[in-house]
Structure formats: C-alpha cells, structure tokens
Amino acid sequence: MPWGHAAFGYLLYSLGHRLVTRESPNGPLVVLALLFGTQLPDLVDKTLSWGLHLFPQGYSVAHSVLVAVPVGLLVLGATASGRRDIGIAFTVGYWSHLLGDAILAVPKRGVSPSDRLLWPVVTLPPYQSEVTLIGRVNRVISAFFGEVLTTEQLVFLALYSIPYLLVFALWLVDGAPGVAHFLRADDS
Template sequence: MWPWEHLAFAYVLYSLTTNVILRRSPTARETVAVAVGSQLPDLIDKPLAWTFGITETGYSIGHSIILAPVIYLAVYAVAARWGYRSLAGALSLAHLSHSAGDILNRILRGDPVDIRILLWPIASPPAGTRDGFVDHVLRYFLRYVYLLLVEGLTVQILVQLLLGIGMVVLWVFDGAPIATDLWRLVSTRRQQ
C-alpha cells in the first residue's frame, strides 16, 4: 500500500471505532496519532533495509506482530504518563491496520500472501534487491502507474478509490479534525 492508502485505511477504522463504540468523533490529536501510527512500520523498516542495509527487507521490526505488543505497551506507558491514553489507542490501532492493509493489498492484487512479513525476527520474507530508497520508491511508483495505464480499473484500484472516498466522507462527518482546530487557531489570532 502507498502511504496515503495506509492513512485512509487507518482513519476509516479508527473513525468507525470511535463513532460506533465510543459514540464520538476522533479528536485532532487522535487523528495525528492515527496518521503517525499508520506510517510507522514503513518509517522504521524501509530506511533500515533500503537506506542503511541493517535489515534484509522492508518488513522487519516495524511490521512485526511479535514486537507489536511491546510497541503498544511502550506507547501506552508514555501516553498514560502525560494523560493521553486515547492517543495510545489511536496510534496502536493505526499501527496494527498497517500490517492488515499490507496483507489485504496483496490479496486484492492477486499476489500470494506471505505471512513472514509479520513474523520478524522469527521469520522474514526473502531479501529483495539492494537498491536504495529512491530506487525502490521509483520502481514501485512506475509499476503502479503502468498498472493504472494498462489494466485500468482493477479491484485493487476500485477499493483504493472507495477507501479514499470513505475517508473523506468520515473525516467531514467527524468535523474535519485538525483542519477545524487550525481554522479556530487562525481565527482566534486574527481577532486578537
């Protein structure tokens, strides 16, 4: 999945969770936590593999469901210390959605699901090319553009579009967290 797809998937899951279970919309801070959590696995793993060569693939520490509970407990401990427990939940759900999204994306593309992408350090998918970060991103982007131009509207692309529309609809329904807070801040400063 692309970063914006991970964000959309995580936001939809978190918004539905807060609206259905907690009977409220996500706050701006929770939305930021969702944004960070949705990107965290790739922000950890891709540079470790593609830039620094510390791990063999872009699926290791950040994607590991074995290490996830440790990450969630650490995040909760820090958030609880500062009185922001809901942020720990937002970040943890978004982090978990990242790996679920990677698996779902493989299914939608018709690729075989390799559970090893979630099992580091016990297992890890085979090493890919040793290209750098920019080379990887460019290769994936060109492949994506090629698929759009050649294959047109596939199930994967349709799901991406519906996910994006769903995220925007939920974000507006939720009161446009972050944007609304920024608008209030700017409006308040103008009045002063």
C-alpha cells in the same frame, strides 16, 4: 502505499471511536498520532532495508508483532494517566498497518499473511534486485504514471479510488479532525 495505510487506520479508529464514545474523533494530536502510527512500520523498516541495507526486505523489526504488541502496550500504558486518546490513536494506527499488510498478502501465492509479521522468527528472502530508497520511489511513481494512462487502468484507478473517497467522506463527516482545529485557530 502510505495513503492506504492512513485511510485504513483512520477508518478503523473513527468507527471504533464512534462505537465506544458515540462521538466523532477530535483533536489534531490524536490525528497526528494516528497518522504517525499508520506510517511507522514502513518509516522504520523501509529505511533499514532500502536506505541502510541492514535487512534483506522492508518487513522486519517494526512490522513484527513481537515488537508492535509490546510497543503498543507501552504507549497505551504511558498515556493512560494523561492523553489516553493519543495513545489509543497511535496504537490503532500502528496495529492497523500490520493488519493491512497481512490482509494484502492473502491473495498472493506462496506468501503467508503472517510471514511479514513474525520477524525474527520468519525472515523474508532478499529482494530480487538491489533496492534503494530513491530507486524504489522512482519505480513506484513511474510505474504508477506509466500504467494510469491506459483506459483499463483509468477504470481500475476509479474503482481503486472509491474506498479512499469513502474514508475521505467519513473524515469530513467527522468534522475534518486535525485540519479543522487549525482552521478554527486561524479564525480566532
């Protein structure tokens, strides 16, 4: 889910930034670059698959390490002389998305974590049924709300929410980078 990629990317970036600089992340452009990087693979590949039907799966071009590594290095190189922090944030976000997808594939039977990351060397089989962007979003939303109403699912949702709440707390400890900048601008 988009929020999972955003939270995982922010966690890695914030902890890495603190480790290197001993400061919390700062700046709205850095946070936007990080957020954009965490969503880019799905924005590209899900659109190409679900929307345009150019690929049989939502894991292709932008999820491939054969594309992501050169793109990340290109962005790092392009921002090296100016806003290096923006390039690092974008690249951490982008690469964390791939790492997150690989980690999520580990417990699945018959799926190698690298399968999603090696396009065009590995091409995943088509979905079992025709997938459209609107249909997929409707299915996810209806499944989510349909299952959340049971007691067991509410307990699961509470446990599922804990990592997100911890990342949210980290974001607050970091000074709410991105949002805090805009709030300070309104006070001026």
